[in-house]
Amino acid sequence: MSSGVGFDGQGQEMDGTVAGREQQQGGTQGQPGPTGQPQAQQPRTRDRRARDLWAAGAGLVAVGTAVVLGELAASLVSPTVSPVTAVGGAVIDTVPPGVKEWVISVFGTADKVALLVGMSLVIAALAALSGVLEVRRRFAGVILIAVFGAVGLVAVVSRADLTANAIPVPVLVALVGIALLRWLIRKLLEWKPDGDGTPAAEPASLETPAASQHEDAAANDAGPARRRFLLALGGTAGVAAVAGVLASTLRGAAAVVSDVRSKLVLPGPAAPAPPVPAGAEIRLRGLSPLVTPNREFYRIDTALRVPLVDPEAWTLKVTGLVEREVELDFATLLAKPMTERHVTIACVSNQVGGDLIGNARWLGWPVRELLAMAGPKAGADMVLSRSTDGWTAGTPLEALTDSRDALLVVGMNGEPLPLEHGFPVRLIVPGLYGYVSATKWVTELKVTRYADDVAYWTPRGWSARGPIKTSSRIDVPRDGTSVTAGTVVFGGVAWAQHTGIGKVELRVNRGDWRQAELAPGISKDTWYQWKLGLPLTPGQYEIQVRATTLDGVPQVEESAPVAPSGATGYHTVRVDVKS
Numbered sequence: 192m193s194s195g196v197g198f199d200g201q202g203q204e205m206d207g208t209v210a211g212r213e214q215q216q217g218g219t220q221g222q223p224g225p226t227g228q229p230q231a232q233q234p235r236t237r238d239r240r241a242r243d244l245w246a247a248g249a250g251l252v253a254v255g256t257a258v259v260l261g262e263l264a265a266s267l268v269s270p271t272v273s274p275v276t277a278v279g280g281a282v283i284d285t286v287p288p289g290v291k292e293w294v295i296s297v298f299g300t301a302d303k304v305a306l307l308v309g310m311s312l313v314i315a316a317l318a319a320l321s322g323v324l325e326v327r328r329r330f331a332g333v334i335l336i337a338v339f340g341a342v343g344l345v346a347v348v349s350r351a352d353l354t355a356n357a358i359p360v361p362v363l364v365a366l367v368g369i370a371l372l373r374w375l376i377r378k379l380l381e382w383k384p385d386g387d388g389t390p391a392a393e394p395a396s397l398e399t400p401a402a403s404q405h406e407d408a409a410a411n412d413a414g415p416a417r418r419r420f421l422l423a424l425g426g427t428a429g430v431a432a433v434a435g436v437l438a439s440t441l442r443g444a445a446a447v448v449s450d451v452r453s454k455l456v457l458p459g460p461a462a463p464a465p466p467v468p469a470g471a472e473i474r475l476r477g478l479s480p481l482v483t484p485n486r487e488f489y490r491i492d493t494a495l496r497v498p499l500v501d502p503e504a505w506t507l508k509v510t511g512l513v514e515r516e517v518e519l520d521f522a523t524l525l526a527k528p529m530t531e532r533h534v535t536i537a538c539v540s541n542q543v544g545g546d547l548i549g550n551a552r553w554l555g556w557p558v559r560e561l562l563a564m565a566g567p568k569a570g571a572d573m574v575l576s577r578s579t580d581g582w583t584a585g586t587p588l589e590a591l592t593d594s595r596d597a598l599l600v601v602g603m604n605g606e607p608l609p610l611e612h613g614f615p616v617r618l619i620v621p622g623l624y625g626y627v628s629a630t631k632w633v634t635e636l637k638v639t640r641y642a643d644d645v646a647y648w649t650p651r652g653w654s655a656r657g658p659i660k661t662s663s664r665i666d667v668p669r670d671g672t673s674v675t676a677g678t679v680v681f682g683g684v685a686w687a688q689h690t691g692i693g694k695v696e697l698r699v700n701r702g703d704w705r706q707a708e709l710a711p712g713i714s715k716d717t718w719y720q721w722k723l724g725l726p727l728t729p730g731q732y733e734i735q736v737r738a739t740t741l742d743g744v745p746q747v748e749e750s751a752p753v754a755p756s757g758a759t760g761y762h763t764v765r766v767d768v769k770s
């Protein structure tokens with residue numbers, strides 16, 4: 192940007208306070224002209240133009256920095272997500288076919304590059320415009336950035352391939368852009384305060400002695416103020432450059448692993464998942480899908496940046512209290528007979544009624560087979576699984592060796608594991624909260640004892656063992672909504688992993704429990720859907736749900752917080768029934 196501003200007197204003014212003042216005086220004197228009016232107006236117009244150009248530069252730097260920081264943030268939250276690409280994708284999806292054909296005919300295979308270049312130009316133009324608008328009228332540029340932030344948000348939200356993690360990014364971009372723009376424009380106005388008035392009125396006043404004195408004072412301030420503005424501008428651009436290099440490095444690495452993942456062909460299951468029973472999925476608007484799509488699957492981990500693990504380099508070591516250490520590479524793992532199972536996993540931090548729970552079809556090799564190869568020694572009661580980033584989970588040895596299908600998972604809902612969900616290999620253990628079992632990016636299984644080892648969350652206030660507590664949730668109608676009087680259909684899910692759900696009941700305003708219609712579960716390790724129509728007349732209602740296991744054990748009524756071992760209590764929704 193700075194290359195475009197060394198024009199008409201501006202370059203001299205940049206040389207320092209004294210030079211600036213001299214230039215200003217000399218400039219006025221040097222202007223030929225019979226009257227004072229044109230003499231004063233021309234430098235004034237030039238000054239305005241120079242200030243507008245600096246403002247355009249400020250806009251470019253502010254928005255450019257925000258976009259680059261957005262790319263960096265996005266590459267951290269999700270390695271495959273780019274707001275710019277999302278907007279580009281949305282453009283591709285929305286342009287009329289004619290335009291698309293035309294672009295392809297002109298640019299051929301370079302159409303994507305053309306789109307990116309075109310988008311960059313549009314963004315740059317709008318960024319520059321936001322600076323000019325902002326310097327001329329406070330918040331005019333801010334509004335422009337806000338509008339384009341909103342467009343970016345719509346683009347990101349509308350992209351089917353994006354995870355929820357990416358949604359805050361356009362908001363962040365807009366907020367950072369606005370803050371930087373306000374800051375840079377303020378600095379610019381401290382340097383060039385003149386020109387924000389109407390040019391018609393000021394030239395006349397310039398001729399008065401008082402005004403010249405004022406000009407003189409302003410010129411005295413111009414040096415430091417100018418330096419402060421240029422420092423702010425240059426510093427911000429420097430931050431953008433560093434962030435840009437970082438973002439593209441991260442994205443480059445992510446792209447490599449992403450590419451490997453997308454080309455990976457998973458083996459078919461030797462033991463396929465039992466078919467989903469007819470009627471397991473209840474058709475009811477707003478009810479969570481029986482099998483959670485990967486991109487809707489909750490994500491919880493301590494990884495600030497998603498670990499990027501190249502399957503070629505991946506190995507899993509079985510160490511600790513074993514007869515023989517075993518090391519497994521990815522090709523060997525893929526060659527094993529795979530088991531496929533639906534399993535509902537949940538986070539211990541899931542509040543009653545919360546959404547940190549999801550059901551997927553996992554493909555993997557039973558952990559018990561691997562442990563059998565290693566031969567756990569007597570006295571061992573825990574397996575400490577470790578991920579590439581050092582995170583650990585402590586799982587009861589028994590849960591990994593008994594008949595349940597604890598798996599070394601490579602596939603999720605028919606795809607290789609998404610990077611966020613542990614690519615290339617993670618653990619899934621039916622019946623246990625994620626923090627004690629579901630290690631993503633897993634690279635080591637240490638057979639040990641609870642007495643000797645502690646997992647990541649244990650010293651942080653969470654219990655060493657974490658069986659998932661039986662619970663249930665009302666999905667529809669949602670809490671706090673209004674519904675029309677008549678038969679109101681309630682629906683939701685209930686889970687008691689590895690035991691199975693026997694019944695689900697609802698009660699209205701703490702009245703009698705009424706049994707809901709319970710759909711068959713896919714297996715005892717998955718959640719079950721349920722629904723119940725209740726005749727409700729206009730008024731306010733509080734509806735509660737409770738599940739009972741197949742063994743006849745009801746979920747715990749007493750409310751408990753998530754720490755240390757999972758929340759309990761009945762999910763309660765309040766609905767307003769209108770006539």
Ligand SMILES: Nc1nc2c(c(=O)[nH]1)N[C@H]1C(S)=C(S)[C@@H](COP(=O)(O)O)O[C@H]1N2
Nearest residue numbers: 489490491492493538578582625626629631
């Ligand atoms: N490497 C690693 N694996 C991890 C975690 C983590 O922080 N790091 N969090 C666990 C927790 S607390 C949960 S609830 C599950 C969530 O798995 P998901 O993100 O695939 O839904 O992953 C588990 N596996």
Ligand SMILES: [Mo]
Nearest residue numbers: 538539625626
């Ligand atoms: Mo969790």
